[in-house]
Amino acid sequence: MALSAYIGCLALLFVIVEGESFSNKTDADPYQRGTKALSVFNVVTFPNVACGASTGYNGTCFTASECTSKGGTASGTCASSFGVCCVFNLACGESTTQNNTYAIISSYSTSSDKDPCSYTICKQNADICKLRIDFDTMVLAGPFTNHILASEGPKLGDCFYDTLTVSNPGGSSPPILCGYNTGQHIFVPASDSCNTINIDIDTGTTTTTRKWQLKVTQYECTNQMAPEQDCLQYFTAQTGTIATFNWDTTATTVADSQVHLSNQYYDICFRRVRSQCSICF
Numbered sequence: 001m002a003l004s005a006y007i008g009c010l011a012l013l014f015v016i017v018e019g020e021s022f023s024n025k026t027d028a029d030p031y032q033r034g035t036k037a038l039s040v041f042n043v044v045t046f047p048n049v050a051c052g053a054s055t056g057y058n059g060t061c062f063t064a065s066e067c068t069s070k071g072g073t074a075s076g077t078c079a080s081s082f083g084v085c086c087v088f089n090l091a092c093g094e095s096t097t098q099n100n101t102y103a104i105i106s107s108y109s110t111s112s113d114k115d116p117c118s119y120t121i122c123k124q125n126a127d128i129c130k131l132r133i134d135f136d137t138m139v140l141a142g143p144f145t146n147h148i149l150a151s152e153g154p155k156l157g158d159c160f161y162d163t164l165t166v167s168n169p170g171g172s173s174p175p176i177l178c179g180y181n182t183g184q185h186i187f188v189p190a191s192d193s194c195n196t197i198n199i200d201i202d203t204g205t206t207t208t209t210r211k212w213q214l215k216v217t218q219y220e221c222t223n224q225m226a227p228e229q230d231c232l233q234y235f236t237a238q239t240g241t242i243a244t245f246n247w248d249t250t251a252t253t254v255a256d257s258q259v260h261l262s263n264q265y266y267d268i269c270f271r272r273v274r275s276q277c278s279i280c281f
Contacts, residue, residue, distance in 0.1 A: 046079035050100055058100040058215065059085040070098060095120035095194070099218045103197070108210035110203040117201070121216050122194040129221035131195055133166065134185045137213040140164060141205050142179035142246060145257045157262040161202040162210065169193040174232055175264045179246030186232050190218065224271075231269035238273045 046061060053059040054076035061078035062070065067086035074084035088101040092114040103119045121131060140162035144155040159178035166174050169191040188195055201210060219226035227234040235242065243249050246261050270279060 044079075044082045046083055051078040051083075051085040052076070053085040053087050055087065057087050057102060058217075059087040060098065060100055062086045071096075072098070090119045092117035092119070095122060097122045097124050099124055101216045103212070103214040103216075106211055106213075108201065108212075110201065110206060113201075115201045115203055117199045119197045119214070119216075120194050121190075121197070121218075123190050123192065124218050127220045128190045128218045130219040130223075130226040131188050131190050132185060132217045132219060132226065133188070133197065134215040134217070135181045135183065135212070136215055137211055138164070138177075138181040138184065139209065139211050140178045140181075140199070141202060141208040141210070142257075143259060143261055145259055157259045159261065161205045162208075163198075163200045165198045165200075167191075167196040167198070169195070172230075175245075175261070175266055177245050177261065179261070180248050181245050183249060184233075184243075184245060187227055187234055188232075189230070227269050227271075229269060230267065232266035233268045234271065235268070236271045238276070242268060 048060050048062055051059050051061045057075065059072070059075060061083045062072070063082075064074055064084050067074050067084050070086065070088075072086035072088045075087050076085040077083065078085045088096060088098045090096055090101055090103045092105075096119075101121065105113060105117070108117075142161075144158045144160040159176050162178045164177040164181075166186065166188055168174070168188050170193070171189055171191075174186055174188060197214065197216075199212070225236060233242070241249050244260055245264060247258075272279075
């Protein structure tokens with residue numbers, strides 16, 4: 001009885017190791033009995049960090065299948081060619097949770113493009129505290145400048161035709177913008193309820209060729225490239241140019257029609273450069 005149980009244990013052990021029935025093996029082929037082909041899979045992982053797309057835009061590094069499933073467009077490779085640089089571009093009325101998202105209209109059409117045109121940006125994760133919106137290109141109709149009549153004086157500088165607004169649920173919203181703001185940027189707190197960028201066009205005014213390219217970057221709460229305070233603009237370089245909104249920094253002269261936008265109450269902050277103790281304007 002003991003011998004029978006011992007033989008049964010050996011047979012069971014053989015079946016588990018080989019993964020085949022005992023009847024398929026013979027004593028005449030001991031090497032075949034001890035050999036088994038193994039499949040080896042190499043799993044490559046990489047972080048979903050920012051990358052430079054072949055189109056010149058910023059993207060996020062994903063696998064090709066991830067990029068497609070998330071609604072992005074592959075543009076170049078990343079992670080030693082194991083991933084693709086995935087670029088996200090929103091259309092009017094769409095929303096996203098992706099970092100490095102663009103909203104681009106190269107020439108706004110009052111007959112075919114949506115009005116207003118809105119983009120909704122939601123946090124990628126709970127650790128996101130700030131959104132930076134870069135106006136790579138931003139040209140809208142300028143503010144009210146006709147100050148010939150005294151009765152129209154209070155309207156001077158108002159965004160009377162086109163407006164760009166950014167929501168900040170639970171807090172103070174940034175000032176209303178219009179006119180020429182290419183090269184400018186703003187920071188807003190990232191809301192748990194999402195933030196909406198809204199561009200409202202006066203379709204009856206067609207003398208301005210409206211166009212924009214917005215880039216939205218999401219910053220973690222510990223990211224030192226984002227301001228800790230409620231700064232609408234934040235500059236980190238040692239030198240640079242600051243300007244009011246609706247001001248073309250490439251201009252060499254000031255036109256008589258140039259005015260400040262109304263109700264522009266906000267903070268501009270500067271990060272102190274290491275080993276520097278003063279700032280000169």
